[in-house]
Amino acid sequence: MTIAEQMQTLAVAAQQASRRMATLSTTAKNELLVKMAATLQEHRDFLQQENNKDLQRAKSSGMAAAMLDRLTLTDDRIDAMADGLREVAALPDPVGEVTGMWLRPNGIQVGRQRIPLGVIGIIYESRPNVTADAAGLCLKSGNAVILRGGSEALASNQAIGSLLQQCLVELDLPQAALQVVTTSDRHAVTELLKLEEHIDLIIPRGGEGLIRFVAENSRIPVIKHYKGVCHLYVDAEADTTMAERICMNAKVQRPGVCNAMETLLVHRAIAPIFVPQIVAAMRQAGVEVRGCEAAQGLVADLIPATEADWYEEYLDLTLALRVVADFDQAREHIETYGSLHTEVIVTNNYQCAQRFLREINSSVVMVNASSRFSDGNQLGLGAEIGISTTKLHSFGPMGLEDLTTRKFVVLGDGQVRS
Amino acid sequence: MTIAEQMQTLAVAAQQASRRMATLSTTAKNELLVKMAATLQEHRDFLQQENNKDLQRAKSSGMAAAMLDRLTLTDDRIDAMADGLREVAALPDPVGEVTGMWLRPNGIQVGRQRIPLGVIGIIYESRPNVTADAAGLCLKSGNAVILRGGSEALASNQAIGSLLQQCLVELDLPQAALQVVTTSDRHAVTELLKLEEHIDLIIPRGGEGLIRFVAENSRIPVIKHYKGVCHLYVDAEADTTMAERICMNAKVQRPGVCNAMETLLVHRAIAPIFVPQIVAAMRQAGVEVRGCEAAQGLVADLIPATEADWYEEYLDLTLALRVVADFDQAREHIETYGSLHTEVIVTNNYQCAQRFLREINSSVVMVNASSRFSDGNQLGLGAEIGISTTKLHSFGPMGLEDLTTRKFVVLGDGQVRS
Numbered sequence: 079m080t081i082a083e084q085m086q087t088l089a090v091a092a093q094q095a096s097r098r099m100a101t102l103s104t105t106a107k108n109e110l111l112v113k114m115a116a117t118l119q120e121h122r123d124f125l126q127q128e129n130n131k132d133l134q135r136a137k138s139s140g141m142a143a144a145m146l147d148r149l150t151l152t153d154d155r156i157d158a159m160a161d162g163l164r165e166v167a168a169l170p171d172p173v174g175e176v177t178g179m180w181l182r183p184n185g186i187q188v189g190r191q192r193i194p195l196g197v198i199g200i201i202y203e204s205r206p207n208v209t210a211d212a213a214g215l216c217l218k219s220g221n222a223v224i225l226r227g228g229s230e231a232l233a234s235n236q237a238i239g240s241l242l243q244q245c246l247v248e249l250d251l252p253q254a255a256l257q258v259v260t261t262s263d264r265h266a267v268t269e270l271l272k273l274e275e276h277i278d279l280i281i282p283r284g285g286e287g288l289i290r291f292v293a294e295n296s297r298i299p300v301i302k303h304y305k306g307v308c309h310l311y312v313d314a315e316a317d318t319t320m321a322e323r324i325c326m327n328a329k330v331q332r333p334g335v336c337n338a339m340e341t342l343l344v345h346r347a348i349a350p351i352f353v354p355q356i357v358a359a360m361r362q363a364g365v366e367v368r369g370c371e372a373a374q375g376l377v378a379d380l381i382p383a384t385e386a387d388w389y390e391e392y393l394d395l396t397l398a399l400r401v402v403a404d405f406d407q408a409r410e411h412i413e414t415y416g417s418l419h420t421e422v423i424v425t426n427n428y429q430c431a432q433r434f435l436r437e438i439n440s441s442v443v444m445v446n447a448s449s450r451f452s453d454g455n456q457l458g459l460g461a462e463i464g465i466s467t468t469k470l471h472s473f474g475p476m477g478l479e480d481l482t483t484r485k486f487v488v489l490g491d492g493q494v495r496s
Numbered sequence: 497m498t499i500a501e502q503m504q505t506l507a508v509a510a511q512q513a514s515r516r517m518a519t520l521s522t523t524a525k526n527e528l529l530v531k532m533a534a535t536l537q538e539h540r541d542f543l544q545q546e547n548n549k550d551l552q553r554a555k556s557s558g559m560a561a562a563m564l565d566r567l568t569l570t571d572d573r574i575d576a577m578a579d580g581l582r583e584v585a586a587l588p589d590p591v592g593e594v595t596g597m598w599l600r601p602n603g604i605q606v607g608r609q610r611i612p613l614g615v616i617g618i619i620y621e622s623r624p625n626v627t628a629d630a631a632g633l634c635l636k637s638g639n640a641v642i643l644r645g646g647s648e649a650l651a652s653n654q655a656i657g658s659l660l661q662q663c664l665v666e667l668d669l670p671q672a673a674l675q676v677v678t679t680s681d682r683h684a685v686t687e688l689l690k691l692e693e694h695i696d697l698i699i700p701r702g703g704e705g706l707i708r709f710v711a712e713n714s715r716i717p718v719i720k721h722y723k724g725v726c727h728l729y730v731d732a733e734a735d736t737t738m739a740e741r742i743c744m745n746a747k748v749q750r751p752g753v754c755n756a757m758e759t760l761l762v763h764r765a766i767a768p769i770f771v772p773q774i775v776a777a778m779r780q781a782g783v784e785v786r787g788c789e790a791a792q793g794l795v796a797d798l799i800p801a802t803e804a805d806w807y808e809e810y811l812d813l814t815l816a817l818r819v820v821a822d823f824d825q826a827r828e829h830i831e832t833y834g835s836l837h838t839e840v841i842v843t844n845n846y847q848c849a850q851r852f853l854r855e856i857n858s859s860v861v862m863v864n865a866s867s868r869f870s871d872g873n874q875l876g877l878g879a880e881i882g883i884s885t886t887k888l889h890s891f892g893p894m895g896l897e898d899l900t901t902r903k904f905v906v907l908g909d910g911q912v913r914s
Contacts, residue, residue, distance in 0.1 A: 097831065101855055174854075180876055186865050188875050193857060195887050278887050299717060299888040320910040327912035413515065435905050436592075437519055439611060447604050447908025456913065457606050457904060458598055469613050469696050469901040470717040471889040483887040486875060487853050490865025492738040494745035495874065 081261060085269040088224060089276035091254035092197045096222035099255050100194045104171040106249070107218050111167035113245045115160035118210065121241055122156050128237035129206065136230055148204045149231055159210040159238075162461065166214040169460040172479040173220045176487065184493050190484040194220030196278040198481065199270055201226045201292055203284035206234035212281075213242055213256050215463045219481035222255045224277065226270065228284075229262035236260055271296040279471075279481075281464050301476065302468045305391040306336030306419040308449045311408045311434070313425035314347040318355060320446065321424040325356055327448040328422065330363045334393045336465065337420050337452040341388060341398040343408045346372065349401045353377060357399070365395045372401035388415040405430060409437055416440060418467050420452040441467060441474030499679060503687040506642060507694035509672035510615045514640035517673050518612045522589040524667070525636050529585035531663045533578035536628065539659055540574050546655035547624065554648055566622050567649055577628040577656075580879065584632040587878040590897040591638045594905065602911050608902040612638030614696040616899065617688055619644045619710055621702035624652035630699075631660055631674050633881045637899035640673045642695065644688065647680035654678055689714040697889075697899075699882050719894065720886045723809040724754030724837040726867045729826045729852070731843035732765040736773060738864065739842040743774055745866040746840065748781045752811045754883065755838050755870040759806060759816040761826045764790065767819045771795060775817070783813045790819035806833040823848060827855055834858060836885050838870040859885060859892030 079087070118125065129151040136146055172192050179189035198221045200212045209225055216223035227235040239258030246253050259266050271280065274297040281301045282292040293300045310328055312321045328339035344352055353376040357367050368383040380399075387398040388411070402408045412421055420442040423434040431445045442452040452475065454462025459477025466472045472480040497505070536543065547569040554564055590610050597607035616639045618630045627643055634641035645653040657676030664671050677684050689698065692715040699719045700710040711718045728746055730739045746757035762770055771794040775785050786801040798817075805816040806829070820826045830839055838860040841852040849863045860870040870893065872880025877895025884890045890898040 097855075097857070100857060182874070182876055186869060191853075193891075196857070294715070297712070299886075317910075323910065323912055331913055435609075437515075439515070439518060439614070440903065442904040442906065444906035445908060446910050447906050448912040450913040451604060451906060451908075451911070452904075456600070457906070458600055468717075473611075473901045474904050483891045485858065486860040486870075486892050488860065488862035488865050488869060488875070490863060490869075492735075492741060492864050493869070494741055494866040495749055495868040 081263050081265045082269045084261065085259075085266060085273065088254075088257050088259070089197065089270070089273045092222040092224055092257060093276045095252035095254040096194065096196045098252050099217065099222055100173070100196075100220045102220065102251070104173075107171065107220070108167040110245060110249055110251065111163045111214055111218060113249065114210070114214070114242050115163040115167075117241050117245050118156055118163075118238070119160045122153065125151055125156060125234070125237050125241070129234040131233040132231050141230070145204060149206065149234070151206060151234060155207055159207050162211050163214045166218050166461050166478075169218065169478060171218065172482050179489075185491065186493050187489040189487050191487050192479070192482045193485050195481055195483055197222045197224065197276060199224045199226065199277050199280045199298070201267060201280065201282045201284075201288070203228045203288060204231055206231045206238060208283060209235045209238040209258065210242065211461070212283075212463060215461055215478060216481060217255060219478045221481060224257050224259065224270065226259040226267060232260070232262055267292070268295055271298060274298045283464060299471065301464055301466045301472065303336070303465045304467045305417040306338075306467075307340045307389065307391050307415060307417040308337060308420045308422070308452070309341050309343060309412050309416060310339045310422045310424065310449060311343040311402075311412075312345060312348060312352055313405070313423055313427060313430050314345040315427040315430065316348060316352070316424040317426055318348070318352050321352060322356055322359055324422065324424055324446070324448050326359055326363060328450055329360065329365060329397055330395065331448070331450055333395050336391075337449050338393070339397070339422075339449050340390060340392055341400065341411075341415070343400050343402050343411055344373075345405075345408070346401050346403055349373070349376060353399070353401065360397055363395070365397050367397050367399050370400040373399050376401075391417070405433060412438060412440070419465070420444070420449045422447065422449050441465070499681050499683045500687045502679065503677075503684060503691065506672075506675050506677070507615065507688070507691040510640040510642055510675060511694045513670035513672040514612065514614045516670050517635065517640055518591070518614075518638045520638065520669075522591075525589065525638070526585040528663060528667055528669065529581045529632055529636060531667065532628070532632070532660050533581040533585075535659050535663055536574060536581075536656070537578045540571065543569055543574060543652070543655050543659070547652040549651040550649050559648070563622060567624065567652070569624060569652060573625055577625050580629050581632045584636050584879050584896075587636065587896060589636065590900050597907075603909065604911050605907040607905050609905050610897070610900045611903050613899055613901055615640045615642065615694060617642045617644065617695050617698045617716070619685060619698065619700045619702075619706065621646045621706060622649055624649045624656060626701060627653045627656040627676065628660065629879070630701075630881060633879055633896060634899060635673065637896045639899055642675050642677065642688065644677040644685060650678070650680055685710070686713055689716060692716045701882060717889065719882055719884045719890065721754070721883045722885045723835040724756070724885075725758045725807065725809050725833060725835040726755060726838045726840070726870070727759045727761060727830050727834060728757045728840045728842065728867060729761040729820075729830075730763060730766060730770055731823070731841055731845060731848050732763040733845040733848065734766060734770070734842040735844055736766070736770050739770060740774055740777055742840065742842055742864070742866050744777055744781065746868055747778065747783055747815055748813065749866070749868055751813050754809075755867050756811070757815070757840075757867050758808060758810055759818065759833070761818050761820050761829055762791075763823075763826070764819050764821055767791070767794060771817070771819065778815055781813070783815050785815050785817050788818040791817050794819075809835070823851060830856060830858070837883070838862070838867045840865065840867050859883070
């Protein structure tokens with residue numbers, strides 16, 4: 079079989095399996111996930127032995143230490159995969175929900191009912207734990223899933239996939255509800271992305287390069303997670319102690335992730351007090367601060383920020399700092415340079431808080447809280463399948479509900495249209 | 497300016513305007529729509545004079561009578577556009593809605609709030625009334641809109657667009673919130689479809705050729721409305737009088753539309769009674785019935801149905817008829833040949849009704865009602881911007897709410913992540 083034929087066969091089998099998965103009871107799906115968790119832990123040795131094959135290959139090809147670390151299936155990570163599956167099993171099932179039905183004048187009853195999307199393709203990079211995490215969320219929401227990890231993790235992903243498939247078979251569920259693409263040929267991805275008749279959604283998880291490649295080559299809808307250039311705006315009426323605490327958390331608690339603050343905007347009325355205070359605290363925490371001209375006037379030897387800094391997702395201990403004239407200038411800055419991910423205002427002023435919530439059109443807008451809360455788990459969605467920075471289907475962190483859609487159900491007693 | 501530059505300029509202006517539109521009050525948006533309605537009626541002569549230019553051009557190029565009719569702006573159609581705008585003004589505004597907020601253990605409050613999508617591009621064919629209808633829905637839901645109609649209706653669309661724009665200006669709203677593409681160059685569409693940075697959604701309205709062209713050339717998400725091969729399944733325990741009434745309505749009340757029945761499936765237990773009855777009624781109404789072998793055994797001189805008939809969207813007084821062994825065979829038939837649009841079961845059996853609602857994954861599933869109810873207006877969404885036959889973002893008839901998305905709003909009092 080050619081790669082194209084292999085992908086077609088796999089996608090058709092997934093679609094067939096998805097019909098069965100869509101009608102499973104919540105109890106049956108939970109039983110599946112709990113069994114998967116136990117199976118991963120029971121076969122720890124097998125997983126680590128297969129993972130070692132990937133690690134040996136990676137080492138001999140000279141992979142960097144940080145990448146090697148991400149690839150390694152430690153005992154803790156296997157437990158974390160299993161715990162993740164159990165947590166998803168414990169979440170409420172969105173499938174079947176009808177939030178309300180309405181009666182039309184002719185007596186038909188109409189409602190919108192949540193149903194699974196069908197078949198979801200996940201395309202990801204080195205971490206093998208995504209195989210179990212993504213599978214758990216897709217299966218719990220009644221979908222079939224096709225998993226395509228990085229070639230460097232092929233043996234690990236296949237090992238996890240085969241254990242999870244075994245659980246499907248033992249529970250008399252269709253094996254094709256979960257499939258791992260086992261060829262490392264890059265064409266497999268481009269072929270998958272053409273199968274719009276059989277796959278309903280593609281979720282790429284990885285760097286911006288991967289996401290752009292998938293978005294440009296896919297005929298299937300894609301959830302895009304581009305940059306997280308998150309802003310924090312300290313308003314004139316902010317409590318400076320609270321503002322410092324939130325800024326430090328947003329910048330340094332975990333700087334390498336998409337919901338860390340990248341640019342700090344400070345109202346000019348509070349800048350003379352707050353800018354020296356926050357720059358000192360940031361420097362103490364090892365953060366390099368790059369400031370606008372006005373900020374440079376407030377702090378000696380501040381590194382000048384250039385236009386490019388306002389666009390930057392540093393993912394590091396670097397911060398861009400700008401003093402703004404007022405609320406409108408802060409809003410315009412965010413509109414111009416932002417990435418629609420997460421923005422925070424720190425203020426005690428009711429009107430400013432309300433305006434910020436209303437006028438900023440990013441996927442998550444916050445008052446007086448750290449941008450680091452911008453993830454599915456922290457926001458209360460349970461686990462997270464990804465974050466969408468474009469507006470279609472879902473916007474922001476995505477949980478189980480975001481892996482479903484709604485159909486109309488109509489209950490009549492013989493009505494016809496006149 | 498090249499076509500590409502023109503489209504870029506237009507899209508950037510639309511995006512800028514969309515930010516203002518997103519924050520308008522419902523009252524301001526309603527005032528705009530009501531003013532637009534009055535303006536169209538006041539400038540009836542101007543509209544018809546411009547429409548005449550299109551009609552003259554179309555006649556001299558030999559356009560068919562049916563197409564000419566669709567292109568004509570009669571008095572009634574101008575009034576219908578105005579009434580449509582007033583009806584949309586009267587609908588509830590989805591923007592700003594937060595259906596609930598939840599409290600996280602750390603005390604932050606989290607909710608999901610409806611916001612406009614941003615900029616919507618509508619690409620449509622000959623009917624100029626779409627210009628006003630689509631504009632009304634997009635503006636009421638707080639979006640900016642770019643309208644690209646068929647070149648045969650260019651003067652009419654420009655006339656409608658200029659009147660509607662004038663209303664924006666008079667109310668001190670951004671003119672670029674509504675723009676009509678005024679070049680008839682076909683490249684304008686392909687250039688628009690590349691502007692994913694500025695346009696959030698494309699809705700094509702027209703034949704399958706237009707929709708496939710747009711879907712294949714767009715980097716922007718597209719709402720696809722492919723075929724409507726709607727099925728009606730008459731179960732063993734159906735009331736045959738009700739079944740006949742619903743079948744006749746679904747087939748003949750307006751056969752040329754996507755929610756008309758195309759294939760009738762009849763359970764074999766009821767077929768000996770119902771098949772002769774419904775074929776006689778259909779024939780009396782001028783419908784050509786094409787039947788499977790079993791149906792041919794029940795009615796003399798029935799035209800044999802071929803495999804191709806099961807895939808057909810006739811949009812005409814033609815019906816495919818199949819006798820099925822049981823519920824499962826009906827379901828399999830719909831899965832194999834259906835288009836995910838609308839399916840109906842006629843039954844008095846509770847279990848069969850429940851199974852049909854649960855197991856059929858089309859965008860609209862009905863019990864004991866005509867498939868002709870499958871449109872936004874009939875289902876109670878108010879007006880309809882289109883019907884989606886794919887599952888992402890929206891599935892089925894789309895109203896105002898489907899032109900919005902949701903962002904997360906988070907209210908804290910200083911929380912940071914530990």
